[in-house]
Amino acid sequence: xxxxxxxxxxxxxxxxxxxxxxxxxxxxxxxxxxxxxxxxxxxxxxxxxxxxxxxxxxxxxxxxxxxxxxxxxxxxxxxxxxxxxxxxxxxxxxxxxxxxxxxxxxxxxxxxxxxxxxxxxxxxxxxxxxxxxxxxxxxxxxxxxxxxxxxxxxxxxxxxxxxxxxxxxxxxxxxxxxxxxxxxxxxxxxxxxxxxxxxxxxxxxxxxxxxxxxxxxxxxxxxxxxxxxxxxxxxxxxxxxxxxxxxxxxxxxxxxxxxxxxxxxxxxxxxxxxxxxxxxxxxxxxxxxxxxxxxxxxxxxxxxxxxxxxxxxxxxxxxxxxxxxxxxxxxxxxxxxxxxxxxxxxxxxxxxxxxxxxxxxxxxxxxxxxxxxxxxxxxxxxxxxxxxxxxxxxxxxxxxxxxxxxxxxxxxxxxxxxxxxxxxxxxxxxxxxxxxxxxxxxxxxxxxxxxxxxxxxxxxxxxxxxxxxxxxxxxxxxxxxxxxxxxxxxxxxxxxxxxxxxxxxxxxxxxxxxxxxxxxxxxxxxxxxxxxxxxxxxxxxxxxxxxxxxxxxxxxxxxxxxxxxxxxxxxxxxxxxxxxxxxxxxxxxxxxxxxxxxxxxxxxxxxxxxxxxxxxxxxxxxxxxxxxxxxxxxxxxxxxxxxxxxxxxxxxxxxxxx
Numbered sequence: 146x147x148x149x150x151x152x153x154x155x156x157x158x159x160x161x162x163x164x165x166x167x168x169x170x171x172x173x174x175x176x177x178x179x180x181x182x183x184x185x186x187x188x189x190x191x192x193x194x195x196x197x198x199x200x201x202x203x204x205x206x207x208x209x210x211x212x213x214x215x216x217x218x219x220x221x222x223x224x225x226x227x228x229x230x231x232x233x234x235x236x237x238x239x240x241x242x243x244x245x246x247x248x249x250x251x252x253x254x255x256x257x258x259x260x261x262x263x264x265x266x267x268x269x270x271x272x273x274x275x276x277x278x279x280x281x282x283x284x285x286x287x288x289x290x291x292x293x294x295x296x297x298x299x300x301x302x303x304x305x306x307x308x309x310x311x312x313x314x315x316x317x318x319x320x321x322x323x324x325x326x327x328x329x330x331x332x333x334x335x336x337x338x339x340x341x342x343x344x345x346x347x348x349x350x351x352x353x354x355x356x357x358x359x360x361x362x363x364x365x366x367x368x369x370x371x372x373x374x375x376x377x378x379x380x381x382x383x384x385x386x387x388x389x390x391x392x393x394x395x396x397x398x399x400x401x402x403x404x405x406x407x408x409x410x411x412x413x414x415x416x417x418x419x420x421x422x423x424x425x426x427x428x429x430x431x432x433x434x435x436x437x438x439x440x441x442x443x444x445x446x447x448x449x450x451x452x453x454x455x456x457x458x459x460x461x462x463x464x465x466x467x468x469x470x471x472x473x474x475x476x477x478x479x480x481x482x483x484x485x486x487x488x489x490x491x492x493x494x495x496x497x498x499x500x501x502x503x504x505x506x507x508x509x510x511x512x513x514x515x516x517x518x519x520x521x522x523x524x525x526x527x528x529x530x531x532x533x534x535x536x537x538x539x540x541x542x543x544x545x546x547x548x549x550x551x552x553x554x555x556x557x558x559x560x561x562x563x564x565x566x567x568x569x570x571x572x573x574x575x576x577x578x579x580x581x582x583x584x585x586x587x588x589x590x591x592x593x594x595x596x597x598x599x600x601x602x603x604x605x606x607x608x609x610x611x612x613x614x615x616x617x618x619x620x621x622x623x624x625x626x627x628x629x630x631x632x633x634x635x636x637x638x639x640x641x642x643x644x645x646x647x648x649x650x651x652x653x654x655x656x657x658x659x660x661x662x663x664x665x666x667x668x669x670x671x672x673x674x675x676x677x678x679x680x681x682x683x684x685x686x687x688x689x690x691x692x693x694x695x696x697x698x699x700x701x702x703x704x705x706x707x708x709x710x711x712x713x714x715x716x717x718x719x720x721x722x723x724x725x726x727x728x729x730x731x732x733x734x735x736x737x738x739x740x741x742x743x744x745x746x747x748x749x750x751x752x753x754x755x756x757x758x759x760x761x762x763x764x765x766x767x768x769x770x771x772x773x774x775x776x777x778x779x780x781x782x783x784x785x786x787x788x789x790x791x792x793x794x795x796x797x798x799x800x801x802x803x
Contacts, residue, residue: 175224175347177243178738178756183329186250189561189708191333191450193528198333201316201528202249203281205288206471207518208312210478211348212390214291214299215311220368222361224350231364235351238280243756244347245339245413245738246282247322247331284317284337289516294430294481296510302386303370303379310516313478315471315525318416318446321708323742323749328567330742332708334529334558336446338414338740338749340758349394356387400428400437407439409632409766412758413738415443415716419459419637422477423655426662427642430476430484436642442632442766445716448709450558451595453530453686455701456607456616460714461634462699463656465691467530468684471522472515473663481516482666486647512647513665514673523684531557533614534601555595560705563801568744571801579799582792586774586785587703590620594803595704612687621697628771628782629698630715638694660692704803710748711737717762717769720748721800725793727775728782734761747797 188198211218223232223240233240238248281287290307291299299308321335355361366374366383373379401408411417417440427436444460452458457465464470476482487510534555563571583594593599605618624631640655650661671681698714712718720743723731738757741750762769771782778786788796 173224173350175343175350176756177343177347178754180243180740183324183327185328186331187328187564187567188331188333189564191561192531192557192559193333197528199249201333201525202283202314202320203286203316204314204521204525205286205310205518206312206314206475206521206525207289207310207480207516208286208314208475208478209291209310209481209516210312212393212479213311213348213352214308215287216301216308216369218311220365221348221351221355222364224347224354226354226358235348236281238282241282241344244341244344245337246284246317246344247320247337249280249283281311282317283320284314285311286314287311289518292481292516294483294510295485296483296514299386301370301373302382303373303376312480315449315474318418319449321448322740323708323710324740325567325742325744329740330564330567332561334450335448335561335705335708336414336710338738340411340413340738341416342411349391349398352387352391352394356384356391362387397429400424400434403434404437404439407441409439409441409443409764410758411440411443412760414711415445415737417441417443417633418474418477419463419633420640422473423640423642423659425477425479426482426484426659427644427655430482431644433643438636438640442630442636442715444633444714445711448560448705449529450560450705451555451702453526453557454534454555454615454617455619455699457619457621457691457693457699460698461637461695462619462621462697463637463692463694464660466688467526467686468519468522468667469660469663469690469692471526472517472519472667473659475517475522476515476663476666483510483512483514484648485510485512486645487512488647511669511673513662513669515666515670517666517670519667519670519684520674526686527557529558531555560595560803561708563707568742572798575795575798576802577799579795579797582788582796583799586788586796590622590700590784591703595702596803600702610687612682614687617702619699619701621695621699623697624771625696625781627698627784628773628780629713630717630766630768630770631696632766633714634694634696634698638696654694656692656694660690664690703800706803707747707800712748713769713772715767717760717767719751720746721797722746722793723748724772725774725788725796727787728770728773729775731762731769733763733769734759736760745797747800 188195193201219234219236221235223235223237225232235241242248287309289310291310293299300306301308316333317339318337319334320337321332322338323330323332355365362384363374366380369383370376370379409417420438420440420442424437427433447460453467457463458470464473565571580594592603592605603617605620607616607618609615624634637656641653642655642658643653644650644658648662649665650658652658652661667685670676676684707721710720712721712724716737718724718731719735723746732751735751736754736757736759737749737751738754739750739752742748743750760767773780773783774785774788775783776787777783
């Protein structure tokens with residue numbers, strides 16, 4: 146009874162805080178879907194062995210996405226309040242699954258344990274599991290010491306032990322999943338169906354509850370501090386660390402409120418990645434509120450197979466070099482970078498530390514020094530890319546003596562094949578009819594199917610550069626012509642940032658400025674690690690640091706497109722059937738967050754989902770216009786005649802074969 150009274154008092158305290166406005170959290174509840182349990186788990190065969198897949202899922206890029214160490218992440222409780230029991234832990238795979246994070250499970254349903262420090266008694270792996278590992282979801286990585294941009298390190302209060310960094314990797318946003326009749330199908334390199342915005346809110350509330358609800362901080366302290374949990378000084382230091390982290394979160398909430406009129410809710414499966422990278426680097430890392438922009442252009446997480454061989458990447462074809470692309474992503478999910486003026490008078494480090502008391506004094510820091518693990522990014526890109534397509538035989542389909550397999554192909558991560566053992570089988574006759582329609586209506590922009598000789602002989606394959614590398618030129622089409630929502634391309638094109646002269650950034654255009662900053666960070670890493678120039682060229686992917694921001698969107702081949710719903714760059718069209726339909730026949734509103742796959746129309750089901758996200762396509766950034774087949778050739782965005790139901794179904798059947 147006494148314990149229940151304490152919990153009730155905690156609820157009253159939270160209510161008073163909400164009414165008084167002391168904290169800017171809009172609500173004290175995160176609404177999440179409940180998903181039915183599935184039985185079988187199937188990883189599609191995409192040319193990666195299980196150990197390659199596991200490494201890619203958990204390789205440490207140096208990110209510290211959550212602004213807290215791993216030891217906190219596994220100690221925090223879920224942001225719920227119960228009168229009769231303690232909440233579960235945030236790190237419970239089943240709980241994180243409700244945000245869309247995929248549990249690291251193998252085909253037999255066992256946890257695939259990601260490498261993390263030894264767990265406490267509260268987080269011990271099951272009997273027989275490796276005690277050095279902890280089951281964090283796909284795309285979570287821990288490793289290295291948790292540190293701040295000035296180089297200071299987080300210590301576990303009351304000890305000389307450093308705490309561990311934890312953050313997201315590429316796989317968190319680029320691993321797909323769908324369910325069908327009780328089977329979960331997992332797709333490496335496919336678009337994730339996560340809601341990172343909800344997770345940020347949930348994690349913030351979890352820390353706020355830890356501070357305010359009676360009993361929670363003591364339990365948190367026992368998990369983090371272990372045998373120091375009864376040390377008053379250690380507990381006071383931990384409480385101060387929590388206070389500082391909450392203050393940082395409160396500042397970000399304030400910035401988000403400031404730009405809310407220019408922000409569009411992202412929801413499941415979407416993220417305004419480029420604007421978030423810009424806000425992290427040019428606002429939070431530079432301590433410049435003026436550079437903080439609204440999240441005005443959420444995009445659907447793109448699938449990444451074959452991406453390494455395109456001449457330009459991102460939906461608007463804005464980035465050329467893979468290393469700049471990947472290092473920019475790592476900085477965007479909070480790998481540390483030192484951007485303070487080295488000539489300025491040192492500030493009081495104790496006030497600047499995010500980790501509060503107990504951090505190790507920072508060494509003298511080099512401008513643009515970062516926590517990015519450039520070597521890991523290179524290994525990840527190599528595994529994704531594979532070798533130059535058909536490096537042995539050029540681009541000829543001719544079979545040399547003694548060789549029986551087809552000629553050119555992508556050798557890294559391959560697009561998934563339709564799993565006929567899980568989904569209904571393909572109708573071969575209907576697919577053949579669809580192949581003819583594809584050549585008539587789609588091939589001019591999307592190129593022939595990658596299984597055809599014509600794809601590899603296309604003039605879009607550029608001549609080898611001076612390093613002998615060939616890339617596929619992706620067509621960039623003006624958004625006024627294709628008719629799709631312009632926000633992503635237009636807002637990057639127009640965004641400007643302010644930087645101090647000591648940074649040596651020569652442009653105020655967001656794209657070029659970001660490219661210069663990321664390149665400087667990479668060069669510092671090369672210098673600090675004594676990387677020879679020839680090796681630098683190789684790690685840069687034999688590519689220049691090309692950055693552009695055209696008012697255009699790129700067209701890519703459609704192999705594996707059946708496994709990448711929803712569609713268009715902003716995820717505003719739920720199925721391929723809807724994409725082949727006139728805009729008037731596309732749903733204006735639908736729910737994202739459902740995982741059940743529709744093998745007839747190719748996409749997720751869109752039924753109302755409690756805790757899901759209702760996408761309103763009437764809003765700028767969410768519009769479902771363009772790429773339209775309709776009998777109105779004079780309207781912008783119409784790219785072909787209206788297709789009959791039968792023709793749409795035939796095209797769908799053909800796309801299943803790709």
